[in-house]
Amino acid sequence: MNGIRGVTVFVRAATLGSLRSAAVDQGISPQAASQAVMQLEKELGVRLFHRTTRKLSLTEEGQRLLDSAKPALATLSSALDDARRSKEDTGGVLRISAPRAFGLTVLWPYFEAFQKRYPNVLLEVQFDDQFTDLVTDRADVGFRGGPPPSSGSIARPLVPIQLIVCASPEYIERHGAPQTIDELYAHRCTGYRRANTGKLAQWQFRIGDEIVYRDVPAVVYVNDTEIETQAVLSGLGIGQLGSFSAAPHIRSGRLIPLLTQHITDYGMIHIYYRHRTEQSLRLRTFIDFMIEHIAGNRDFFLDPQELRATQSLKRGGKAKGRG
Numbered sequence: 001m002n003g004i005r006g007v008t009v010f011v012r013a014a015t016l017g018s019l020r021s022a023a024v025d026q027g028i029s030p031q032a033a034s035q036a037v038m039q040l041e042k043e044l045g046v047r048l049f050h051r052t053t054r055k056l057s058l059t060e061e062g063q064r065l066l067d068s069a070k071p072a073l074a075t076l077s078s079a080l081d082d083a084r085r086s087k088e089d090t091g092g093v094l095r096i097s098a099p100r101a102f103g104l105t106v107l108w109p110y111f112e113a114f115q116k117r118y119p120n121v122l123l124e125v126q127f128d129d130q131f132t133d134l135v136t137d138r139a140d141v142g143f144r145g146g147p148p149p150s151s152g153s154i155a156r157p158l159v160p161i162q163l164i165v166c167a168s169p170e171y172i173e174r175h176g177a178p179q180t181i182d183e184l185y186a187h188r189c190t191g192y193r194r195a196n197t198g199k200l201a202q203w204q205f206r207i208g209d210e211i212v213y214r215d216v217p218a219v220v221y222v223n224d225t226e227i228e229t230q231a232v233l234s235g236l237g238i239g240q241l242g243s244f245s246a247a248p249h250i251r252s253g254r255l256i257p258l259l260t261q262h263i264t265d266y267g268m269i270h271i272y273y274r275h276r277t278e279q280s281l282r283l284r285t286f287i288d289f290m291i292e293h294i295a296g297n298r299d300f301f302l303d304p305q306e307l308r309a310t311q312s313l314k315r316g317g318k319a320k321g322r323g
Helices: 003-018 017-027 032-043 061-087 100-115 169-175 182-186 223-234 243-251 281-294 304-313
Strands: 047-050 056-058 090-096 120-129 142-145 154-167 190-192 203-207 208-213 220-222 239-242 256-258 264-273
Touching: 003 017, 003 032, 003 239, 017 032, 056 061, 056 243, 061 100, 090 100, 090 223, 090 281, 100 120, 100 142, 100 223, 100 281, 120 281, 142 154, 142 208, 142 281, 154 169, 154 243, 190 223, 190 239, 220 223, 223 239, 223 243, 239 243, 243 256, 264 281
Parallel strands: 090 120, 090 142, 190 220
Antiparallel strands: 047 056, 142 264, 154 239, 154 256, 154 264, 203 208
């Protein structure tokens, strides 16, 4: 920065014809202006000005530096102005990272709504189930499900993720509904293979104050939550689905929640980003928009009263076998 300051003072002094005028132009003292130019000459090993008590003129080396530096400084000044304007202008590219698991069902409609409201913002969206480091992946903002990221980013919780065991009315009509966790083993079930690790996800249940994990055999395994939801909707089996996928279908009656006394909370959907002092206006606008529309949005989870009300919708008798 000292080098840039020295070149800037030099160019202004050469343009205005005096170091004093350059000092006033740059808002520094004449002594500071003179010292900046002398330091620049020392670093370059050449004299840039012929100095007299009345006149300041360029040496041959000074003239060559002025011819080269003046357009370069203009380009630098323009770039700095653009960066400053980004704090006041929403236009530009916004890079977003989110898991596929809830990227389509939860986030995408709001991405569309944001882009329609702010058409000068270019969204670059990457759905990736790997955790994204904002700096490494050059993302401006990310979303994540489960516990908050611990990478030094700021994380804001949006909505809870409930793990809900559910089945279609058609499945229950044919096979009945399990009344206990153990009865699940006599049913046709779906399974989820984690896209980022390839491992099968265990089913989670709350029993009293504890969370227990079970390996529930499945008749179909998938690595996409939307496909698993579709498999449950079509009656292929019982599945344990995230509330962001299951809640709309439960409310419409297309899915029936089961074993609701054992529902667990799998953390929250978070939005995470770097410190606010590093944010452009478009990023701040996007963060505020997403928080306004998603935080606490009951479209994506069920409250206890709603879960109790759904119990009256369950049909069928005791569990039947896989037959």
